[in-house]
Each structure stands twice: as C-alpha cells, then as structure tokens.
Amino acid sequence: MNIEKFNPCFFQWLYFAKATSVLDNLSVNEFRRALGKELARIEPLKEKVNNDFVVVPVPSTSIPAAQAMAEELGISYEEVLIKNSQSGRTFIVKSDRRDIMMDVKFDSIPGRTEGKKIFLVDDSIVRGNTCKKIVNYVKETLKPSEIHLRITSPPIRYPCFYGVDFPTQNELVASYFEDDEILEKELTKLYGVNSLKYMPFNNLIKVFNSFGFAKDKLCLACLNGEYPTEGGRKRYELSKAISLKT
Numbered sequence: 001m002n003i004e005k006f007n008p009c010f011f012q013w014l015y016f017a018k019a020t021s022v023l024d025n026l027s028v029n030e031f032r033r034a035l036g037k038e039l040a041r042i043e044p045l046k047e048k049v050n051n052d053f054v055v056v057p058v059p060s061t062s063i064p065a066a067q068a069m070a071e072e073l074g075i076s077y078e079e080v081l082i083k084n085s086q087s088g089r090t091f092i093v094k095s096d097r098r099d100i101m102m103d104v105k106f107d108s109i110p111g112r113t114e115g116k117k118i119f120l121v122d123d124s125i126v127r128g129n130t131c132k133k134i135v136n137y138v139k140e141t142l143k144p145s146e147i148h149l150r151i152t153s154p155p156i157r158y159p160c161f162y163g164v165d166f167p168t169q170n171e172l173v174a175s176y177f178e179d180d181e182i183l184e185k186e187l188t189k190l191y192g193v194n195s196l197k198y199m200p201f202n203n204l205i206k207v208f209n210s211f212g213f214a215k216d217k218l219c220l221a222c223l224n225g226e227y228p229t230e231g232g233r234k235r236y237e238l239s240k241a242i243s244l245k246t
Helices: 011-016 028-041 063-073 095-102 129-142 180-191 201-210 230-245
Strands: 053-057 081-083 106-108 117-122 146-151 195-198
Touching: 011 028, 028 063, 028 201, 053 063, 063 117, 106 129, 117 129, 129 146, 129 180, 146 180, 180 195
Parallel strands: 053 117, 117 146, 146 195
Antiparallel strands: 081 106
16 A cells, blocks of 8 residues: 555544543643633633633543633532443444433532533534534533533534545534535524634634644545545545535
8 A cells, every 4th residue: 555645633632532541742732731721812702701600521522622721711510420431432423323312421420510600621523513502501400600612622614534434424413514614603593602712713724733743634625525535535525526416
C-alpha cells in the first residue's frame, strides 16, 4: 500500500480517544481543555456571566473542556449528569438501537443546578436527535432556569467514509444550513434552549495551531468537505449523485 501522507482525524482528540491518551505528542486532555478556554474567550454572554451561571458537561468527553471553560469564566462547575457506563456511544450505532440506548444513557444529581443558568457543554452534534434528548432530560431532571448549549466542535456537515458511521450527508443536521449563524438560530428553536454556540472552524484550527498542528496535517473532511484521499473524494461525489436521485 502506497501511503502518500498521514492525516489523523481531528475527532480522535475531540471525542474518540481517552482523556489520558497522548496522540502524536498532543495530550488529549490538554487539547480538550484548550477548546474549553477558547469557548470561554469567545463566549457571547461573557459580560453577563455572574453567580447565577454554572457550567455542566455532557459526560464524559466534554468534561475537560467544561472544566476549563468554568475556570476561565470564573463560575461554578458541576458534574450533575452521570453517564451510564453500559450505554456506549450512541452516535455510532444504528438508529433503532440509538433511541433505546439514549433512554438509559444518563443519571442525574438533582438540586445542585435548579434555577441556575446552565452552560451545557458537549463535544459535537452529529445527527441532532441525541442532543435534543439530552436537552429534554436536563430540563426534566436538573430544572435549570436557562440552558445555553456550547459545542466544542464546529458544525459537522459532510459524511465520513473512513470508518465513522455517518456515511450520508442528509442525516447530518448541520448539512441543511450553510450559514453557521442561521444553523445556531434554527437549532436553538429546535432544541428549545436559550442559545446555542458552536466552536467556529477557524477557532478550532487556532487551537490545533497552538499545539503545533497545521490544518493540512489533519483530516477535517466532515467539517469542510476536503477529503485527504482520492477514494474519499470519489465516495463523496457518488454520495451526492445518489442523494440527488432520492
């Protein structure tokens, strides 16, 4: 096999790898903390933040980012969503099992965030249905006065043909909106939250650059549609042709 270059998937640091891992000399935990710091730096509500606000992670991959965000904003951090260790990762399973798994994915610790304004931090939104269920669960069990959803990944608009289970574009909720601001406004309404903010693409690249990773050294295809292999580019063109027919 002739390998011209190696482009590791950015999702390895964002989601797949354990927080204790070090990939290509980059600590997964430190990378996720850097994402949280960047979210805090660009937080639209920064000037309004006070003791009524609290940062809550969607466990477990977003925990380092949520911790760092809370530290940077100078507000409380609460781990009040407890992940069921048997639930698995819902976005990489088939839709019929995904709904069943979501029903048992979390437990919660009530009382500690009741009446609070929550920054709910998650790593990504893929299809969108899991996120909606999480928000509904938070509303029912934690009873916050406001929910402000913050996502450490930019919008995922393109399918992955390298092993991750989202091979068709029309199943990705972000693919229906080319403009990030419009996407955020529409999902804010869809999920019934007070606000929603993704990590902008250029800010993600800024974080990678701070660790010495250049954009062209990574696979970011699910974010920008730039597939690093000829096979990926061909599969994407084929998938577009199939979508036009259906």
